[in-house]
Amino acid sequence: MNPYVNIVFAMLGLFFLVLVLVYVVFWLWMLSDLVHKKFKTRTMMLEWFLLVIFVPLFGPLLYYYVIKKKEIKIKKGVKK
Numbered sequence: 001m002n003p004y005v006n007i008v009f010a011m012l013g014l015f016f017l018v019l020v021l022v023y024v025v026f027w028l029w030m031l032s033d034l035v036h037k038k039f040k041t042r043t044m045m046l047e048w049f050l051l052v053i054f055v056p057l058f059g060p061l062l063y064y065y066v067i068k069k070k071e072i073k074i075k076k077g078v079k080k
Helices: 003-036 042-054 059-076
Strands: none
Touching: 003 042, 003 059, 042 059
16 A cells, blocks of 8 residues: 555544544533523533534534523623
8 A cells, every 4th residue: 555545544533533633622512601601591501502502513513603602792782
């Protein structure tokens, strides 16, 4: 087998490893934010928690764009 092919596969493996690690850190960050955030109702918090836990690919992203982005805009004073 060509040695360059081995290098390419090693680099792809490293790339995907870094990508997975970044996503796991993001997932834990969203989960931590979710647990510490004050929601209007306990049910709303439970729904988001279940979404983030059971839909791990899209749950944290959805939480970030729906809840966290709004919170960041409010802190900066930007109104929609």
